Amino acid sequence: xxxxxxxxxxxxxxxxxxxxxxxxxxxxxxxxxxxxxxxxxxxxxxxxxxxxxxxxxxxxxxxxxxxxxxxxxxxxxxxxxxxxxxxxxxxxxxxxxxxxxxxxxxxxxxxxxxxxxxxxxxxxxxxxxxxxxxxxxxxxxxxxxxxxxxxxxxxxxxxxxxxxxxxxxxxxxxxxxxxxxxxxxxxxxxxxxxxxxxxxxxxxxxxxxxxxxxxxxxxxxxxxxxxxxxxxxxxxxxxxxxxxxxxxxxxxxxxxxxxxxxxxxxxxxxxxxxxxxxxxxxxxxxxxxxxxxxxxxxxxxxxxxxxxxxxxxxxxxxxxxxxxxxxxxxxxxxxxxxxxxxxxxxxxxxxxxxxxxxxxxxxxxxxxxxxxxxxxxxxxxxxxxxxxxxxxxxxxxxxxxxxxxxxxxxxxxxxxxxxxxxxxxxxxxxxxxxxxxxxxxxxxxxxxxxxxxxxxxxxxxxxxxxxxxxxxxxxxxxxxxxxxxx
Amino acid sequence: xxxxxxxxxxxxxxxxxxxxxxxxxxxxxxxxxxxxxxxxxxxxxxxxxxxxxxxxxxxxxxxxxxxxxxxxxxxxxxxxxxxxxxxxxxxxxxxxxxxxxxxxxxxxxxxxxxxxxxxxxxxxxxxxxxxxxxxxxxxxxxxxxxxxxxxxxxxxxxxxxxxxxxxxxxxxxxxxxxxxxxxxxxxxxxxxxxxxxxxxxxxxxxxxxxxxxxxxxxxxxxxxxxxxxxxxxxxxxxxxxxxxxxxxxxxxxxxxxxxxxxxxxxxxxxxxxxxxxxxxxxxxxxxxxxxxxxxxxxxxxxxxxxxxxxxxxxxxxxxxxxxxxxxxxxxxxxxxxx
Numbered sequence: 174x175x176x177x178x179x180x181x182x183x184x185x186x187x188x189x190x191x192x193x194x195x196x197x198x199x200x201x202x203x204x205x206x207x208x209x210x211x212x213x214x215x216x217x218x219x220x221x222x223x224x225x226x227x228x229x230x231x232x233x234x235x236x237x238x239x240x241x242x243x244x245x246x247x248x249x250x251x252x253x254x255x256x257x258x259x260x261x262x263x264x265x266x267x268x269x270x271x272x273x274x275x276x277x278x279x280x281x282x283x284x285x286x287x288x289x290x291x292x293x294x295x296x297x298x299x300x301x302x303x304x305x306x307x308x309x310x311x312x313x314x315x316x317x318x319x320x321x322x323x324x325x326x327x328x329x330x331x332x333x334x335x336x337x338x339x340x341x342x343x344x345x346x347x348x349x350x351x352x353x354x355x356x357x358x359x360x361x362x363x364x365x366x367x368x369x370x371x372x373x374x375x376x377x378x379x380x381x382x383x384x385x386x387x388x389x390x391x392x393x394x395x396x397x398x399x400x401x402x403x404x405x406x407x408x409x410x411x412x413x414x415x416x417x418x419x420x421x422x423x424x425x426x427x428x429x430x431x432x433x434x435x436x437x438x439x440x441x442x443x444x445x446x447x448x449x450x451x452x453x454x455x456x457x458x459x460x461x462x463x464x465x466x467x468x469x470x471x472x473x474x475x476x477x478x479x480x481x482x483x484x485x486x487x488x489x490x491x492x493x494x495x496x497x498x499x500x501x502x503x504x505x506x507x508x509x510x511x512x513x514x515x516x517x518x519x520x521x522x523x524x525x526x527x528x529x530x531x532x533x534x535x536x537x538x539x540x541x542x543x544x545x546x547x548x549x550x551x552x553x554x555x556x557x558x559x560x561x562x563x564x565x566x567x568x569x570x571x572x573x574x575x576x577x578x579x580x581x582x583x584x585x586x587x588x589x590x591x592x593x594x595x596x597x598x599x600x601x602x603x604x605x606x607x608x609x610x611x612x613x614x615x616x617x618x619x620x621x622x623x624x625x626x627x628x629x630x631x632x633x634x635x636x637x638x639x640x641x642x643x644x645x646x647x648x649x650x651x652x653x654x655x656x657x658x659x
Numbered sequence: 660x661x662x663x664x665x666x667x668x669x670x671x672x673x674x675x676x677x678x679x680x681x682x683x684x685x686x687x688x689x690x691x692x693x694x695x696x697x698x699x700x701x702x703x704x705x706x707x708x709x710x711x712x713x714x715x716x717x718x719x720x721x722x723x724x725x726x727x728x729x730x731x732x733x734x735x736x737x738x739x740x741x742x743x744x745x746x747x748x749x750x751x752x753x754x755x756x757x758x759x760x761x762x763x764x765x766x767x768x769x770x771x772x773x774x775x776x777x778x779x780x781x782x783x784x785x786x787x788x789x790x791x792x793x794x795x796x797x798x799x800x801x802x803x804x805x806x807x808x809x810x811x812x813x814x815x816x817x818x819x820x821x822x823x824x825x826x827x828x829x830x831x832x833x834x835x836x837x838x839x840x841x842x843x844x845x846x847x848x849x850x851x852x853x854x855x856x857x858x859x860x861x862x863x864x865x866x867x868x869x870x871x872x873x874x875x876x877x878x879x880x881x882x883x884x885x886x887x888x889x890x891x892x893x894x895x896x897x898x899x900x901x902x903x904x905x906x907x908x909x910x911x912x913x914x915x916x917x918x919x920x921x922x923x924x925x926x927x928x929x930x931x932x933x934x935x936x937x938x939x940x941x942x943x944x945x946x947x948x949x950x951x952x953x954x955x956x957x958x959x960x961x962x963x964x965x966x967x968x969x970x971x972x973x974x975x976x977x978x979x980x981x982x983x984x985x986x987x988x989x990x991x992x993x994x995x996x997x
Contacts, residue, residue, distance in 0.1 A: 230762070404754055417758050428663050440662040440968035442814060443913050 181600060187332050187590040188602055189253050199256040199650045202368050206361070207251065212599065219250050219595050222360045231352050232410045246410075247643040248353050250360055253592045253605060253625040257371065260622065260649045263326070263334060266518030267609055268617045269509060271322050274339060274496050275613055276512040278318040281495055282308050292511050293504055300579050301501070302549040303342070303494030305457060307464050311481055314387050315615060318493040321380075322611045323347070326623075327522070330588035335522045337606065338502055342494040343454050347376060347610045348411035350624040353646040369651040371621045376610070377418035380452075383614035384419075387486035388449040396446060397421045398439060400429070400453040402471045412454050426455070431475030437485045450486045451476070457491050464491075499548045499582045500526055523585060527578040536574065536583040540567045543583040544634075545574065558634060560586050589634055592645060594627055604628045606636050607647065622647035660814045662968035664759060667752040668815050669962070670992045672822030674749035675768075679799035680830045681742045682792045684709065684864055685732055689788055691860040692725075695853060703728040709837045710740045711995045726783065734779045739993045742795065743779065746772050748992070759815045764806055771798040817908045821962060824908070828901035829955055829995070834864050835888055836948035839881065839941075858884050865896045882938040889929055898951070902926045905958065918961040925954045959994055 181191060190197060196204035207215070223245070231246040255263075280286050281304070287293045298304050323344025325337040354373050358365055381397065388395035401412035403425050416423035428439050429448065438445035453460060459469040464477035479485045495501065503524045506517045525532035525543075536543060545557040557570045574581045591602035609623030625645040626636035636642040688706055703723050707716050712731065715738060720727045733742040750768045757765050774794060781787030803823070810816050838861045858879045862868040867888065874891065875883050891897040895904075905922045909915045928951070937944045 230757075230765075413758055422661055423758065424661065425663070428661055442660050442662055442665050442818075442966040 181593060181602070185330070186588050186602060186604070187328055187330055189255075189328070189590050189592045189605065190251075191593070197254070197256075199652045200254040203252065203254060203364060203648075206364055207593075207600075215250070215595060215600075218360045222248060222250050222356050225356050225359060226352070229352065229356075230410070231349070233349070233407060246349055246352065247629065248349075248356060249594045249603075249627055249629075249643050249645050250357065251593050251595060251600060252357060252646040252648050253607070253622075254648045254650055255622055257649050257651045259334075262518065263609070264619045266336075267324060267611050267619050269513065269515060269518055270324065270336065270339070270505060271319065271611045271613055271617060273508040273512050274322070274341065274505065275317055275319055277508045278341075278490075278493055278496050279312060279316045280512075282318075282492060283310065283312060287508075287511060290511075292507060297498075297500060297579075298495070301495055301498050303457070303492070303497055305465075305492035305495070307477060308490070308492035313480075313490045314389075314486060317387075317613050318490040319496065320383060320387070320488045320490075320613050322613070323608050323623075324611065326519075326607045326609065327587055328590035330590075332590075333520065335587070336505075336519050337522055338499060339497065339505070340608075341489060341497040342456060343489070344608070344610065345408040345411050345454075346608050346624040346626075347620065348414040349644055350610075350620065350622070350647070351376060352414075353624075353644055357646040371649045371651070373621050376620055377415060379612055379618050380415065381419040381421070383612045383618075384450045384452055384486075384488060386614045387488060389483055389486060390449055393449075395449040396439075397450040397452065398424045398429075398448055400424055400426070400451050400455055400473075402455050402459070406454070408454065415452075426469075426471045426473050429473045429476075431473060431479050435475070435479050435482045435484055437473070437476065437479050448485060450488060452488045457494060460487075460491060494549075497549070499524075499546055500528065500579065503582065522587065525583045527574050527581040527583065532583075533574070533578050536581075537571055540571060540583075542586060544586050545570055545581055545583045548580045548582065558586065561634070586634070592625070592627065594629070594643075594645075596631075601631065603631070604634050604636065605645065622649045662966060664756055664815065665818045666963075666967040667756045668759075668818040669822035669967075671749050671752035671756070672819040673826040673992075674745045674752065675799055675802060676823045676826040677740065677830070678742050678745035678749065679796055680826070681710070681732055681740070681745065682795045682799070683866065684834070685729060685782075686789065686792045686796075687860050687864045689785060690863075691857065694856050705837045706732060709833045711833075712738060712740060725785075729783060729788070733782050740995060743775055746775050756815070760806065761809050763809070764802055767798070767802045767805060771795070771802065774798065812911075814912065817911050818966070820908045821905060824901040824904045825955065825959060825962075827896055828898050828905075829952065831865060831888055831896055831898050831901070832948050832951045832955065834861060835885065836945060836952075838864065839885065839938075839944060855879050862888075867894060867896060870894050882935055885938040885944070886934045889932055889934070899926065899929050902929065909962075912966070914965055918958065918965055921954070921958045921961040925951070925958060928954065956994060 190200040190204060210218075226248060227245050233246050277287065281288075281298060285295075288295045288298070319341040321344060323340040323346060325340070326334055327337050328334050351373055364370075384397045385395045388397075397419070398421055399412055399416040399419075401409060401423060403409065406412070413423055422428075422439065424439055429437055429451075430440070430445075431437055432445070437448040437451065439448050455471050458466045459471040461472045461474060461476040461478075462469045463474045465472070476485070476487070477491060480487045480491070503521065503526055506521055509515055509517045525536050527533045527536055536545070539559075540557070541559045541562075543557075543559045545559070547555045550556070557566060559567065562570075589604040589606065592605050593600035594603035605625050605627045607623050607625050610620045612618045625647045627643045627645050628634055628636045629643045684706060688703070703725055706728055707713050707723065710732065716723070716728075716731055719737070720731060731738055731741065735741045736743055736747075738744060746768075750772050753760065753765060753768055778787075778791055778794075782791040806816075806819065838857070855878070858881060859868060861884060862871050862879070865888065871879070871884070871887050871894075874893065875887060877883060887894065888897050890899050892899050892903055894900055902922055902925055906919065906926070909919045909922065932947070937947055
């Protein structure tokens with residue numbers, strides 16, 4: 174029996190696949206196929222996908238899960254579809270944004286021109302958790318600090334695509350983007366045969382080329398490693414996957430050491446081998462006990478010293494997180510104007526800075542309607558979703574904010590767009606976001622689409638993988654018709 | 660190849676081999692007890708001695724009984740050499756090397772670990788024990804066979820073989836030491852007839868009985884058993900065969916001078932052993948076996964120092980970490996006391 178989609182209601186939200194007059198042009202072949210398949214057949218394919226994910230050992234650890242470090246990665250088989258025309262614009266906007274962000278970081282650790290020109294308050298740097306004084310007066314190769322950026326994007330009810338935040342420290346998720354695609358090709362081969370879905374599997378080679386280009390010894394075949402905190406890290410699967418795909422060693426802190434010559438070596442059975450580029454997936458704080466937290470056993474003593482001597486490239490550079498701050502985020506459109514002299518292609522979500530007394534007043538008065546986020550957390554930890562919270566939670570947050578206004582921002586609760594998602598019965602709308610990944614080296618490259626995260630619980634707006642969110646494959650599809658929503 | 664990876668492969672193989680040997684040891688002892696006359700009290704002590712667990716056992720369990728000894732050797736997680744501890748550690752060592760071994764091996768070790776956990780209860784009674792241990796031994800061999808069948812002969816493979824053969828050599832000397840030591844001690848005349856049964860059980864502990872009969876073609880005698888288990892290069896669990904394999908593995912590795920020298924020295928010592936003297940008197944045998952075990956530990960040390968990067972560690976004095984991500988490193992692994 175064919176799947177009945179007549180009851181698929183958008184409930185007032187913007188749906189990525191279904192418009193007011195039926196399927197959106199780019200999603201039409203997909204929707205036709207989905208409608209043609211019965212509900213049972215769809216669930217059958219979902220089961221096949223889940224089995225494959227288990228067999229491939231695709232995992233994401235949720236820390237609250239106790240000792241289940243092998244939790245299978247959750248993926249819904251109905252993909253999100255983006256028309257290629259819309260994507261090209263988004264891609265240009267992301268490149269512009271990350272370019273400006275790198276110029277900002279380089280400026281902050283260098284001459285601080287933007288502060289002298291009074292376009293950015295110095296106090297924000299002084300109070301930033303992720304500013305690293307140890308990185309002052311240093312320019313990494315090509316002036317790039319945030320080599321890999323994962324920007325989170327959301328679409329509001331009116332169809333506008335916003336940048337919600339930029340993750341410039343150790344953003345994760347790109348391997349899941351690739352695995353989702355691999356699984357989908359097995360589950361829905363017929364859909365890939367009949368339309369042009371742009372491929373995503375080029376990422377590891379682009380990543381490797383970018384990393385290799387950072388080598389302090391460009392003449393030789395550079396020795397690149399991926400530095401992981403280890404098997405108990407939530408994204409260990411990704412670390413191992415990327416290392417494998419690039420054909421480089423996956424190392425933990427104790428595998429590396431910095432010698433008297435201020436160069437980094439790894440311990441191999443052949444003896445010490447010089448390392449040129451470290452793609453580190455360890456937070457700044459734990460990177461080098463000599464320079465940062467002295468109690469860290471994850472890092473490598475002397476790593477920062479070797480980096481400042483120019484003997485090793487660290488990707489992302491330590492201190493890049495200074496622009497990851499959610500208060501700094503509110504200035505990104507200004508950075509684009511200041512450093513590039515351009516108008517931002519992609520808008521920010523309207524944001525109140527609680528440090529501003531006027532805004533603080535507004536935020537406290539409207540907590541029930543706002544989303545409040547701490548400036549320096551990631552993974553959806555420590556935030557308040559006003560409309561979904563009890564009065565006690567709101568009051569608790571009011572106290573937190575008043576105690577440390579600099580550390581909080583507030584945004585309107587967006588009516589996040591939805592994508593049909595398989596539930597026990599029929600496909601229902603679930604809220605999604607999108608995390609594209611942007612690589613910056615000698616040029617800037619953006620993944621085709623990115624990782625779509627989905628809040629599996631009805632009505633929920635929390636999509637973070639560390640909070641139990643699911644994921645979807647993301648298709649950038651070439652169409653003849655224009656289907657740009659804005 | 661990263662030193663840590665080499666170390667993990669080495670210990671993975673050692674723990675897997677140790678698990679299999681422990682399972683076999685308990686099987687054979689259980690069978691032997693059924694053969695002995697009632698007047699001989701079944702003696703479980705040697706098993707504890709073979710695994711160097713006496714102090715830990717006495718402290719926690721007190722008097723020896725079949726049930727307690729089996730519990731200690733198979734199910735006790737606090738005993739670092741118990742079957743369950745070995746399987747857990749084999750699995751943890753493989754976990755961080757998942758990208759260099761075939762995925763099926765990881766699946767198999769998970770299954771094996773699960774079987775051991777879920778069916779351990781069966782092993783504590785004599786009735787279910789045989790089947791349980793046969794399953795464990797079979798699964799261990801399946802993993803070894805799987806890896807042998809599909810893994811490239813690269814450095815990872817050689818470190819695995821090093822670990823397996825060093826552990827095997829270690830177990831052979833332990834069994835010879837403890838079991839034959841008992842046999843050579845004074846035995847009441849009326850029990851002499853059972854001596855042969857016990858020598859046979861020594862062979863069976865090492866799955867050596869059938870191969871012994873084929874190669875030695877004489878009645879089972881103490882001298883022949885000791886010679887066979889020490890010097891027979893054709894039998895893979897005999898000490899000399901294990902050492903020969905170590906030599907072959909090391910020849911394919913870089914910077915092999917020190918560990919090769921240690922192995923070669925040990926090989927000469929085994930070749931020159933005065934077998935009749937050893938088989939004649941328990942004291943002589945015991946001293947000799949002690950010496951062999953020290954030398955084996957020396958081979959391990961030479962391998963660890965050369966390849967596992969111990970001599971490079973500048974972190975030795977570093978404060979304990981906030982979190983320790985990697986469980987391995989040579990100190991955490993248990994080389995058994997001699």
